[in-house]
Amino acid sequence: MRIVRLDLHNIRAIRVAQLQPASNLNFLSGENGAGKSTVLEALHILGYGRSFRGRVRDGLIRESMPALQIFCEWQDANNQTQKAGLKHAGGDWQAKLNGEEVGQLGDLCAAFAVSVFEPNSHLLVSGSSEYRRRFLDWGLFHVEQSYLVLWRRYARALKQRNALLKQKNLGGLLDTWDFELAEAAAPVLWYRRSYLDGLLPYLQQVSEQLLPAFGDLSFELFAGWKNEQMTLADALLLNRERDLSLGYTGIGPHRADWKLHFSNKSKAEAYSRGQAKTLALTCLLAQARHFQQLRGEPPVMLLDDFSSELDGKHRGRVLDELEATGAQVFMTGVELPAEMQGREVRVFHVEHGQIHAPEF
Ligand SMILES: Nc1ncnc2c1ncn2[C@@H]1O[C@H](COP(=O)(O)OP(=O)(O)OP(=O)(O)O)[C@@H](O)[C@H]1O
Ligand SMILES: [Mg+2]
Structure with a gap:
């Protein structure tokens, strides 16, 4: 997708602003x-x-204003124009997609694929497993139509089982929901594994450019319970006492994790912050390429303050990789990094919540 117009109202310091971005680097x-x-x-x-x-609701709406508004127009892979509008008051919201009211915000999100790298993105590598599950699930939501339905089935079963555990319900109902949870987990696990399998060649390609000294790459997927030789149904039964005392389900795909390993880096060796950021960027760039292969267009890439903690060499390599994905990119920084000078880039100057368009 290529954003051609963005209108913003009452978001933080921005009262009203408009942006007509370039189709590549902004x-x-x-x-x-x-x-x-x-x-x-x-x-x-x-x-x-x-x-x-x-x-x-956590402070995004401009002070003393009732709601923020965002309007965006973009072109999809078939060069069709799409439009989305959102008015959000923190709790209540209204959204339209191509003139039609949107019933669930998720429907708007499904049409609007943006990938983000921001100052906390190193957590994809060094943070809790939740960041890595989110990464997998974002990719799957966008490339595998049935995944959302499968995931919702699992989430529903988990919620039901957790409610029974809280009530200390030991009747047959717990058996029923154990069964349903295990049934619902199987396709989620299968899709996650096959997603990582599909992503691996792209991860390898990008890491050869961004982290060549690290060597060959492989991944390890942890399904979400200790002994993976055991079925989830058996593991749930074995864990029932513990789950009953916790009052929630402690194992399953909602606890899954994955890790990348490199042939020239020992598993025990910790990454520096800059390395973790570069590795997170490797994952996002690989995901964008994989996405493009399956969807016919890359997602829009947002990079907030990307140059901090990356040295000039790595900044240059990241920019080369971004260009290779062909994605529309939005980056921020106090000033244009030296590695970007001489590249085709549209620079907007932001001052006191106003966006100044470049002169052509
Ligand atoms: N709810 C709000 N209402 C009005 N102004 C706000 C609100 N929330 C944040 N701000 C202001 O908006 C600005 C936040 O801007 P933003 O974080 O986009 O800055 P930035 O240009 O990215 O800065 P940096 O270079 O530090 O990352 C700050 O000046 C902040 O004081
Ligand atoms: Mg900032």
């Missing part, structure tokens, strides 16, 4: 607190229903 420059990241947050809200810095 850079938002300006002083600290100018409102650069806010523009990326607005795009993130359309893609995820929330900002990468929190929910709409």
Whole structure:
């Protein structure tokens, strides 16, 4: 997708702003607190229903205003124009997609594929397993139509089982929901494994460019319970006492994890922050390429303050890789990094919540 127009109202320091981005690289420059990241947050809200810095109700709406508004127009892979509008008051919201009211924010998000790299993205590598599950599930939601339904079935079974555990319900109902949970888990696991299998060649390609010294790459997927030789149904039964005392289900695909291993890096060796960021970028760029292969177009890439903690060599390599994906990119930074000079880039200057368009 290529965003051709973005209108913003009442988001943080931005009262009203409009942006007509280039189809490739866009850079938002300006002083600290100018409102650069806010523009990326607005795009993130359309893609995820929330900002990468929190929910709409957590301070995104401009002070003393009732709601924020975002309007976006883009071209899809078939060069068709699509339009989305969102008015969000923190709790209540209204959205339209191509003129039709949207019933669930998820329907808007499904049409609006944006991938984000932000100052906390190293957590994809060094944070809890939740970040890595989110990465997998985002990819699957967008490339595998049936995944959302399968995931919802699992989430529903989990909720039911947890409710029974809280009630200390030891009747046959717990057996029924154990069975349903195990049944629902199987396709989720299968899709996650096959997604990582499909992603691996892209991860290898990108890591050869960004982290050549690390060597060959492989992945390890942890299904979400200790002894994976055992079926989830058996593991649930074995874990029942513990789950009853916890009051929730402690094992299953909602606890899954995955890790990348490199032939030239021992498993015990920790990554530096810059390495973790580069590795997170490797994952996002590989995901964008894989996405493009399956969907016919890459997602829009948002990179907030990407140059901090990456050295010049790695910045240059990341920019080369971004160009190779052919994605539309929105980056922010106090000033244009030296590695970007001489590249085809549209620079917008942001100042006190106003976006100044470049002169052509
Ligand atoms: N709810 C709000 N209402 C009004 N202004 C807000 C609100 N929330 C944040 N701000 C202001 O908006 C600005 C936040 O902008 P943003 O985080 O986009 O800046 P930035 O240009 O990315 O800065 P940096 O270079 O530090 O990353 C700050 O000046 C902040 O004080
Ligand atoms: Mg910022």
